[in-house]
Amino acid sequence: MTGPSAAPDPTAAADRTLGRLLSDLSEQVSRLVRAEIELAKAEITGRAKQAGLGAGLLVAAGVLALYVLGALIATAILGLATVLPAWLAALIVTLVLILVTAVLGGIGAKQVQRANPPQPVRATEQARLTVEALKGAVSGGNH
Known part of the structure; x- marks a missing residue:
């Protein structure tokens, strides 16, 4: 079995x-x-x-x-509004909010501007220098 x-x-x-x-x-x-x-x-x-x-x-x-x-x-x-008229209290808070919004918007715009153009500037420059060095080596080797 x-x-x-x-x-x-x-x-x-x-x-x-x-x-x-x-x-x-x-x-x-x-x-x-x-x-x-x-x-x-x-x-x-x-x-x-x-x-x-x-x-x-x-x-x-x-x-x-x-x-x-x-x-x-x-x-x-x-x-x-407990110490000022309600309309004035609302106006003050609104103006403070506008001020905060403007400051944050300005800081954000500067950050975006600093980031543009989004290309690797140092790497591009290094690549350009490398190409020039290689061209120099090749043309120097032909003579």
């Missing part, structure tokens, strides 16, 4: 040809590679879902932060 628990027959293994053994090896390696690829796909999919959930939560936090900013502005207006 031969079953899965029976010991392998040594004569059966000896009867297998080298070609058959290489074929089996190729098949097993192919199965192993496919299994590894499937495992990698599953891992990447899981991580992508986790990253997507995190990104969604960050967007929700950003939206809520905008509501908090609005509430903070309203609180500032109402706080000033």
Whole structure:
């Protein structure tokens, strides 16, 4: 009686040809590679879902932060309205917001201007110097 628990027959293994053994090896390696690829796909999919959930939560936090900013502005207006007329309190808070917006916009514009043009100036200059040196070496070697 031969079953899965029976010991392998040594004569059966000896009867297998080298070609058959290489074929089996190729098949097993192919199965192993496919299994590894499937495992990698599953891992990447899981991580992508986790990253997507995190990104969604960050967007929700950003939206809520905008509501908090609005509430903070309203609180500032109402706080000033206790010592000033409401219209004047709203005007002061609005002017402060305009000033902050202008300063942040100016700083941002300077940063963008400093970054332009977005080309590697030093690397381009180094490449130009290298080309000139190579031309000099080639023309010097021809004489």
